[in-house]
Amino acid sequence: MRMIHQLKIGEAAPDFTLKDAKKNEVSLSSFKGKQNVLLAFFPLAFTPV
Amino acid sequence: MKKFADYNTQVLGISTDSLFTLAAFSEKCGGLGFPLLSDFWPHGQVSLTYGVLRAEGFPQRSVFIIDKQGNLNWVKLYELQRQPDNEELLAIVRKL
Numbered sequence: 001m002r003m004i005h006q007l008k009i010g011e012a013a014p015d016f017t018l019k020d021a022k023k024n025e026v027s028l029s030s031f032k033g034k035q036n037v038l039l040a041f042f043p044l045a046f047t048p049v
Numbered sequence: 050m051k052k053f054a055d056y057n058t059q060v061l062g063i064s065t066d067s068l069f070t071l072a073a074f075s076e077k078c079g080g081l082g083f084p085l086l087s088d089f090w091p092h093g094q095v096s097l098t099y100g101v102l103r104a105e106g107f108p109q110r111s112v113f114i115i116d117k118q119g120n121l122n123w124v125k126l127y128e129l130q131r132q133p134d135n136e137e138l139l140a141i142v143r144k145l
Contacts, residue, residue: 006100007100008121009121009122009123009124010121010122012119013115014095016094016095018063018088018095019068019087020068020085020087021072021074021075021084021085021087022072022084023068026084028119031059031115031117032119033117033118033119035057035059035117036058036117036122036145037059037060037061037114037115038053038058038113038138039061039099039112039114040060040062040111041063041096041109041110041111041112042062042063042064042108043064043107043109044065044066044107045066045070045071045073045074045085046073
């Protein structure tokens with residue numbers, strides 16, 4: 001497994017903008033000052049991995 | 050997922066699947082109650098930035114909790130077939 005773990009606790013989480021399944025753009029920065037974010041990475045949809 | 054909302058926390062799922070795959074997956078799960086984001090193109094860019102892109106091209110199962118200020122508060126990596134424990138995660142966001 002290749003893992004490069006360069007993020008540090010307490011530091012700014014890298015911003016990103018991605019589309020969701022309904023084609024809406026979602027930016028991490030849009031939650032700043034409003035809500036906490038729980039970002040859950042998952043391997044592959046429809047598979048047991 | 051309503052519980053996370055009770056603690057002012059937005060849950061975002063993210064994978065390297067295409068939008069179309071995620072839409073079908075979400076529907077199959079009967080609506081997940083939180084958005085699924087597609088890190089499909091440039092492939093795995095966000096997963097790579099967060100240090101969880103595997104050599105196979107999909108992300109390691111992992112949870113990053115980011116506080117309202119936009120700072121990383123908590124991280125956990127999981128074995129592929131392990132599911133995150135919601136109670137453990139709720140205990141973290143309750144304290145934010």
